[in-house]
Amino acid sequence: MAPLLLHFILRIGSHLTTSVRACAKLKSSRTRHEGHPLSVLFKPTMIRRPPTIVCYICGREYGTKSIAIHEPQCLKKWHNENNLLPKELRRPEPKKPEVRTITAKGFYDLDALNEAAWTSAQSTLVPCAVCGRTFLPDRLIVHQRSCKPKVAK
Numbered sequence: 001m002a003p004l005l006l007h008f009i010l011r012i013g014s015h016l017t018t019s020v021r022a023c024a025k026l027k028s029s030r031t032r033h034e035g036h037p038l039s040v041l042f043k044p045t046m047i048r049r050p051p052t053i054v055c056y057i058c059g060r061e062y063g064t065k066s067i068a069i070h071e072p073q074c075l076k077k078w079h080n081e082n083n084l085l086p087k088e089l090r091r092p093e094p095k096k097p098e099v100r101t102i103t104a105k106g107f108y109d110l111d112a113l114n115e116a117a118w119t120s121a122q123s124t125l126v127p128c129a130v131c132g133r134t135f136l137p138d139r140l141i142v143h144q145r146s147c148k149p150k151v152a153k
Contacts, residue, residue, distance in 0.1 A: 050063060050064075051063075051064055051110055052064070052114075053067045053110065053113065053114060053117070054113075054114040054117040054118050054121070055067065055070060055071060055074055055117065055121065056071075056094060056095075056096050056097055056116075056117040056120040056121055057071070057074045057075055057078050057094050057120075057121060057124070058074050058078075058121060059117075059118060059121030059122065071096075075093075075094075078093075078094070079093070081137075081138055082137070084138070085137050085138065085141075086141075089126060089137045089140065089141070090137075091124060091126070091137060094120055094121075094123075094124055095120070096120075097113075097116035097117060097119070097120050099112050099113045099116045122134075124136070124137075126140050128140060128143060128144065128147055129144075130144070130147045130148070130149050131147055
């Protein structure tokens with residue numbers, strides 16, 4: 001039994017020695033796959049996100065196909081919430097920004113369109129009379145319950 005155990009220990013020891021040498025070789029090289037013939041095939045690539053469009057009402061991002069479904073529903077929801085507000089907090093209906101910037105390939109400039117939509121969504125926010133922070137009108141009511149003017153010392 002002892003020779004078999006000794007043989008097993010020596011066998012594991014040789015594998016460990018080989019593993020340690022392999023690890024040392026990997027650590028000494030700058031990259032893990034340097035010099036490997038298939039390393040050209042495994043270059044990291046940037047993952048492109050699908051294009052999104054910002055809703056001019058709520059300011060959230062939606063896909064180019066689903067924005068047409070979202071906008072009418074969002075506007076309907078906006079009207080329902082606006083009608084529930086006190087008269088002094090009601091806002092005029094947000095207007096869809098018109099951006100006619102077309103790129104050389106004949107597509108709309110999504111960055112310009114998104115910037116205009118984001119500005120439109122931010123303009124619907126109402127500032128607090130005490131602290132000046134901006135909120136959605138329904139959230140302003142909740143904020144005003146706890147917002148107190150600063151006491152001068």
